[in-house]
Structures are given as C-alpha cells and as structure tokens.
Amino acid sequence: MLVTGYPAFAQKELMDSFAARDSIDVTPRASEDVTVRGSLDFPIRESVDSTVRGSVNIAARKSLDQTIRASTDTRLEFKRTSMDSDKMSEIIEKEIDSGQTTPVEEFLNWSGWYKWYLNMLGGLLGFVTTFASSAPSGYATDLLAKFHLDAELDALVISLFVMGFCVGPLLWAPLSEQYGRRPILIISFLGFTAFQIACPFATHFGAIAAFRFLGGVFSASTQPIAPYFLHDSWDDATREKALIVQAILSFIGPTIGPLVSGYMAAANIDWKWCFWMLAIMTGTCTLLIILTYPETYRPILLTRKAKRLRKETGDVRYQAPLELVQSPKLSGRLHDTLAKPFIMFLLEPMLIATTMYLAFLGGCLYMLLEAYPVVFQEGYHFSSSTLALTYLPVTAGNFFALALHLWVIQPEYEREVKAYAPNPVPPEERLWVAVWAAPLFAITFLWFGWTSFPTINFWVPMMSGFVMGCTMLLLMVAMFNYIVDVYAFAAASALSSSMAIRNVFGAVFPLFSTQMYRALDPRWASTLVGCVAIVAIPIPIVLKRYGPAFRAKSRYHDPVRII
Template identity: 50%
Template structure:
C-alpha cells in the first residue's frame, strides 16, 4: 500500500471519529430548547450527553473484537444503523424516546472510536504511525469542542432543536457514503483469508488456508464468549494497560465535564447566551490543533531518529511516553488556572484560555498513551483499545452527571482545584512506566517481543500460512 493509498483509510477513520465525537456533545447547546418542549429538568437534560457517551461503553465490547475476526471494513459499515438513530432522535415525540435513541446512537457511534486506532496501526509502520496518529488525534477533541458551537447557534437563530439532529443525520449519511465507496479492508489476517480463498478458487487446491479461518470451526457460543471477553481478558492481564487506561479515562472524563462546568462559569457567572457559550469551547479545539503541530515539529523527529538507531528492531514503546512527561503536569495546572480565574469579576478570557492549555496537554497525553498501547500490543491492539475505550467512556458518561452537584456546592474554584489535585496524583504514571515498562512487557502474555511481519512478506504455502 502506497502512502497515498494509505491516506484514504486514514482520513476516513479521522472523519468517522469527528462524526462520533461531534454528535456526543452537540445537544449541550440546545438543552434549554429541549427542556422547554419536554418539560424535563437540567439533570435529565444532562443525560442526552451522558447516555450517548455511555453507549461507548457497550459498543467497543463488540466492534473491536469483531473487527479482529471479520475485518475492519464490515464493522465500519455499522454506521448505517447510527444514521438511522439520528433520524429517530430528530423525530422523537417524548423524553423516553430521545434518551433511548441517544443511547443506541452512542453504541453504534463507538465503532470508529474502538477501531480507528487499530486501523491506523494496520496501514502505517511504527516510524510513520506517530505522525499519522497526530493528524488523526485532532478529531476526538475537535468534535466535542465544535458540537456546542454549532448547536448553540442553531438555538440562537431560533431554529427548532430538531434541526441539530437533522444536521447529525446528514453528517452520518455522508460518512456512510464515504465508507462504502472508499474504505478498503486493512486488517492483515483478514487479507490473508481473502488471499487464501482466491488461491483455492484459482488452483482448486484446498490445502491453502489462513490462520483466521480456523475460527470458523469454533462453536458459535464459544466465539461469542471469546469476542465479548477478549478486551477485558487483555486488560486484566496487563498492569500497564490498566494504568494507562485509568489516566486516559480521567482526561476523557474531564473533557466531558467541561460541557456542564462551563455553563456554570460562563452562563451563570458571566451571563452568556447559548451561542456565545459555544465559543468558549473553541480554545479547546485550537489547543488540540496547536498540540498536533508541536508534536509534528518538536516531538516526532526524535522518534524518527530513534527508529534508525534501533533498526532493524522496533523502537521500545516507552519512547512514546516521553511526550506525556511534559504534558501531564501542565494538564493538572490547567484546572488550577480555570478554577482560580472563574470569578465573575475577572474577565471571561482568563478561564476561557485555560482550555487552550487543557486541549494542548490532553492531545499530547492521548498521543503518548494510545501510541504506547498500539506499539505494545500490536495484533491485539483493537481489543486493548476497545477495553480502554469502554473504561474511559464510563468516565466520560459519569463525569457530567456529578459536575453540577460538585461545582455548585463547592463553587468553580474549589471544584476545579479538586480535579487539579487528582490530575497531580496521576502525573507519576508515565514516569513509572518509563522505568518499569520493559520489565512488565517481558512478563506480558499479549505484548510480542518481535516486530510484526508486513503483509506483503506473508505467503501461503502448502497447508499453512508462513
């Protein structure tokens, strides 16, 4: 696969993640309109975001392992059902239906979140993967940041709140069209299955087969059990994955917490309207963009030099963690910043700009840790990422639910300080893995000790694939 050919699935994967994350936060900008129509409380309104993110907890249990059994492309086409649930949300007649369809939409929207990182690992080698993931990583932060902006101005313009869901439907339908016509299969074991079938058809020799085809002989019940259990089996066997997942989950939860915290700071404190409130999330998006640019200019070149240094062996995954050593302390500082500049007497620019630093650091933490997971677990990367996605989605769904209960009694100053202290407590995680990661990998049941073979170097001969 040439670089230009690899860019197509790479861009498609990023677009799908942008679609999913944009839809997750967008209802926060039309909360008042939905509350007026359905007569529910602010706590129920919060569920329109939390239930969608809760769907991320369920979907990856299926989509990640299924993609390792049937390939990436068939599973990505699942977005067909997600598109339908956006239509259902737009037509919802009552509270129960809108909440139900938000949950179902989140389950199917989680497919790209679970599998896009694995897709990147399929098409790029270790030297290029960091740069590719850097460009790809803007999407998970751009989506949540842009969703409230679009929704807020739909509300301010006087359009029905249902128009937001029609916008999400159009976006999802466009993504489905792109997937169907441009996304090839990228998973090497499935490509071997396709090659084996072709050779059997061309030669009539039934001795040609691929290792993945042996799974067809496993009873359906055991296959389902294997698919559902694999992500957590991988996670509970791996202390490294548990530590990394908990850190990423906290960062992810803090991002979604902002969608409930910022209305308290800017609407109740500075008396902003919905459209203006949405603009307060733009520094989060800009911070992620600046983070990607700084990664490509400052942090990625040393890694590329490391690939030459360690060649022909792979670069140790711990090299990826150097990025988090700088970002982790600054992530904690950003919460102290937003907290102690959130007084109504202080210009709104001060707390708003803290999210610029938060976005910059969050991107670097995610880049470091996701690259670390992929480099460490390789062919079970989809299951490892699926388990990480489930756990961090629990945090993303739960954090908005207690935000108001925390930020109102404690006030934004002390609530943000509490989060900053928790973030400081997690700062040592990348430092500890830098030191003890090689020892833990040597004892791992899932981390390979050799570099993966490239698909073009794998041939099928006789009765087995070698």
C-alpha cells in the same frame, strides 16, 4: 496443506514434512523465548505469530489431536482438540509458489496519498461521532422545554450517547476481526444514521434517550477500527503523524458540537434540525465508506486469496491462517467478545495504569461541557451562542499540540527509529511527552478554578482551556501509542477495554459536574479535579522507568511485529 500470504523468505521451508509419530516439531528462531505448554513435546511460544518469520517444519501423525486456533488478536495458539483422524490424514505438504504478490504486500504498498486518505476518512468518522455526542448541548434550553426535563436529565442526552461508546467497542472490535473491517463499518454507520433520523420523531424523553444510546453504540465501531488501521498500515515513524492527525479530528468534535448547535439555537432554528444535521453528516460518511473504504484486515485478505486460488486451481488444500480456525462455541465467542478485553485489563498493570489515566482525561473533556456553563453563563452571564465560543481555546490548544507533534515530537521520534534500527524503538520512548505534559494538565484546573471569579476578566479562565486542550491531546496520543506499541499482537483487545472504561468516565462525569460546580463553587470543584490530576502525574514517570520490567512479565506483550 497450502497456507497463503506469507512473505517469500518464509515460504521456502513452510510445512515440509509430516513425519513424526507423536509430536509436532517447530523450530523457532534462535532469538525467541520459548516455553513448554500442556503436554506438547516441543518448545513453543505461549502465543505464536500468524505470520511465519523463519523456517517452520511441522510434522504430525494421522490421528493428530492438536490443531491451531487463531485468536482475536491475529495470533495463533496451540490448543488441544479432538479432530477426525481421517480428515487429518488428507492434509499433505506442498510448497507454495512465492512469486505472486500477496494481499498483505499489496496492502503495505498502497500509495501514500491513498493511505492518508483512508487515515483522514477514519479521522472524519471519529469527528462525526464525537461531534454527535455533544451537539445537542447547544439546544439544552429547547430540550428542557420540549421534554419537561431538569438539568440533570438534560445531561443524559449527552451521557447516554457516550455510554453507547462503552458497549460498542466490545462488540465491533471482535466482530471486525472475524468478518472484516469494511462490513462492520458499513453496518454500524447505517444503524448510526438510522437512529439520528429517528431522534426528530421522538415524542417523549424515553424515546430520544433510547435513540441516543443506540446511536452511540452503532457509532462506536470507529473507536477500535480506526486506530488499528494505523497499526496495520504505517511504520512506527509515520504512524505518529497519522495518529495525531486522526486524534485531533476526533478530539475537537466535543468542543465544535456545542459551538455549531449553539449558534443554530440562537438563530431560532428548531431543535429537530440538530438531529437532521447529524443524519446528513452520518449518511455522507456511510456513502464514503461504501464507495471508497476497502477491506484492510489482513487475515480476511489472505482468506480471500486462498479462496481464489482454490477456485482457480481446484486444489482445496490452499488454506489461509484464518481458515485454520476451529469454529468456537457460543460460550467461546462471548468470552472473546465480552470477557477477554477485561481479563487482559485486570492482568496487565501497564494497561490498568494507562487506561485509568485515559479514562480520567476523557471524563474531564466531557465535564467541561457542564462546568463551562456554570462559570461563564451563571458567573459571567454569557448567552448560549457566546458560551459556545468559550470552547475555542480548547480547540486551539489541540491544534497547537498537532503542530508540536509534527515539528518537534515526530522528528525526534524519527531520529530514535534510526538510532535503534534494526530493532524497534522501546515503547517507553513514547512517554517522555507525557512526563512533562501531566503536571501542566494538573495546573490548568487550578488555573481555571481560581481565576473564575466574575471580577476577573473572562479571558483569564478561558485561556486555561488552551493549555488544557494541548496537554490533554498530547497525553492521550502518548498513552495510545504506548498501548499499541506494548500490545502489538493484542492491540484490538487492549484498545477495546481501554476505550470502554474511558467512555464510562466520559458518560458519568457530566452527570455530577453541574451539581459539583454549584455545590463546591468553581474554585473548589476545580481544585478537587486538579488534585486527582496531581495524583496521576507519577503514572507516565513510573511506566517510563519500569516499563521494561513490566513488559518482561506481561502475558500479552511480544516485541516482534506482525509483518
């Protein structure tokens, strides 16, 4: 059996005999922990890299009833199945010529500018998605009049779109690992564009609510795909820069959306043009994906090479790891798609802690869209167009966080990479930023609330948004980096559950924020949120101190990175 796409050093002894009668002999690296699983007569890992990192000798009898099934996290697991013995008898050993460049090597050797272009394109897709989530808020008055809504139902125009973010990653992440990143992005953004076009034709609130929810579902494909591209293409040191640049483009979307639409509304431009604008933006992104975005998922690239080699040589034994997958039943696919990310979430204390903190941060970001009108429109009597300007300090704080990352945090991490070489930097080193950013984030809500009296100059509560935007982005980047580093093999599932829960908070917070800020007044409402933020301060501290112990007990952590 020919397995394509492995590094040259791993192919010399790959699959060199089928000799043993009742067992498969796998020789792991000396440094690897091994455990016995099931009835197998040899030590193997609970989950094995789909990339071979040493000499692997596999032997099996004719009636072999063990096969390798790839998981959705690009790992391979040994699973007992019933296989046709005649079919298995046709599998023979053959050494692969390692002189050719594999798709993986080509992928890693892309020029720096091209990888940065793809990174910026991923950031643009994230920006358009989050921009679309909040843009209709600038037309709140027009939508209230058009569809005869009260303030609570008007908030649903935003919340339903964000609720679509909860469903989307659970569908698109596993589908992208089965069919590739590129086709999923194309299909999802075609749907995203279609539902933006449909919104101006809505004749009642039910229609626009459905279009907004479905638009959110289709737009959410960028959430799991864009971060995983960073994991696939960049080394640890460069990924920090790439992630912060991509994150800031996604992060400023919710604050830029009301700014643009607010001035459109002030210029008496019809509300329908808000959605036509979104359709133009999403359509442009769709064209960019079709014309410039290649396939970046490595197992798919290896499968394509295996098919090409079979066609060129006529030898059907050339197989890529993904082609060794046993076709799962429908129940298995539903488990991997819908249940697996949340099972992983429930079993991993580190993932629970980081996800709940990220969810709270995401909820606070969208809560500002409802809290600011109460403070600045009702308290300071700002117009709708002037209100949009109050979000600019939050955006300015995001860019300050970007500069801080590039000039302070990133150089420090690069020094750690050299210090720990050739070993990877422990994931806990990502959290030192979060340790000091968490208290500052809690303080910003107390600052915002207790300086929001109309007798105090509006610049004082506005500038709390600067520190809030800075610390919020620093916390999110640190937590996302930590998740990717800890769950390198299971990053897609970890990010899927994390993003889904974070988006639930982002969808729910706007629904009660207006009532909370009116009922408790901005002072006590902000104090309540600030107290929750204070309770969350120990999360990065505990993870930094006890992270290695948690990782040692994790079922999904593996310190060896996929090549």
